[in-house]
Amino acid sequence: MIRTAAMAILLATSFITHASEEAHAKADPAKGKVIAESICVACHGADGNSPVSANPNLAGQGEQYIYKQLKNFKAADGKPAARNNPIMAGMAAPLSDEDMKNVAAWFASQKQKPAAAKDEKQIALGQKIWRQGDFKKGVPACAGCHGPAGAGLPALYPRLSGQFPEYTEAQLKTFRTEERANDPEKMMRMIAAKLSDVEIKAVAEYAAGLR
Numbered sequence: 001m002i003r004t005a006a007m008a009i010l011l012a013t014s015f016i017t018h019a020s021e022e023a024h025a026k027a028d029p030a031k032g033k034v035i036a037e038s039i040c041v042a043c044h045g046a047d048g049n050s051p052v053s054a055n056p057n058l059a060g061q062g063e064q065y066i067y068k069q070l071k072n073f074k075a076a077d078g079k080p081a082a083r084n085n086p087i088m089a090g091m092a093a094p095l096s097d098e099d100m101k102n103v104a105a106w107f108a109s110q111k112q113k114p115a116a117a118k119d120e121k122q123i124a125l126g127q128k129i130w131r132q133g134d135f136k137k138g139v140p141a142c143a144g145c146h147g148p149a150g151a152g153l154p155a156l157y158p159r160l161s162g163q164f165p166e167y168t169e170a171q172l173k174t175f176r177t178e179e180r181a182n183d184p185e186k187m188m189r190m191i192a193a194k195l196s197d198v199e200i201k202a203v204a205e206y207a208a209g210l211r
């Protein structure tokens with residue numbers, strides 16, 4: 001009996017040590033750079049500053065957020081991908097878990113280029129939604145989760161500042177139709193469901209210009 005218990009404790013300890021070693025395996029941005037320069041460059045730029053608005057900027061985006069999205073784009077264990085996008089499904093498919101961590105570390109460490117000029121007419125409404133939300137409609141302030149300056153908060157909340165407004169608008173609309181459904185606790189689906197097209201456009205424009 002005593003021998004079995006001691007064995008169990010020994011096994012448990014070695015398992016714990018092993019698990020924590022894995023969790024602490026450091027992502028290597030230099031290895032991620034090689035992937036970025038050979039594959040991602042065509043659409044996101046090698047430094048994550050994308051040339052066109054359909055492809056989101058990745059420079060300065062949260063490391064864990066990028067990693068989560070890559071995992072979500074990849075179908076695994078016979079289940080469909082949590083975030084359905086045919087282009088990114090093809091990109092994520094050949095990446096190993098380690099590749100995803102490395103490329104996430106690379107893009108997260110890159111500097112975002114300043115965003116383009118803004119549509120001034122949208123700013124007042126966008127700022128109101130960003131800072132206060134809409135109490136009557138039950139829309140919380142975006143700043144509460146994405147940060148006052150839109151820089152995002154690790155590990156869950158992505159950066160929205162400096163993102164293409166067209167991309168942000170498109171994502172809010174896919175959350176609203178639930179075509180994008182990979183947000184934890186339906187956080188974004190519940191919010192987007194309460195936003196009109198006009199409000200979505202305004203807040204996307206405002207967020208892009210935040211510093």
Ligand code: HEC
Nearest residue numbers: 039040042043044054055056066069070085087088091103
């Ligand atoms: C052929 C073009 C193309 C290539 C190459 C490509 N992507 Fe993408 N990527 C896209 C598009 C388009 C989207 C937006 C998908 C959507 O609308 O949901 C996207 C979205 C993403 C997102 C989600 C960002 C966010 O803010 O949620 C990540 C992360 C990403 N790509 C990483 C990568 C990485 C890493 C590579 C290289 C291994 C790569 N992509 C290669 C086109 C591409």
Ligand code: HEC
Nearest residue numbers: 140141142144145156157158168171172182183187188203
């Ligand atoms: C309760 C917290 C919370 C609030 C408030 C919130 N968000 Fe989010 N948002 C999230 C989370 C979490 C994600 C990441 C979902 C995922 O993991 O894919 C996200 C993702 C997003 C994305 C996708 C970004 C990308 O790169 O693809 C957009 C756009 C967005 N939020 C816009 C907004 C706007 C605009 C508001 C205010 C109207 C807002 N959010 C308020 C939690 C929140």
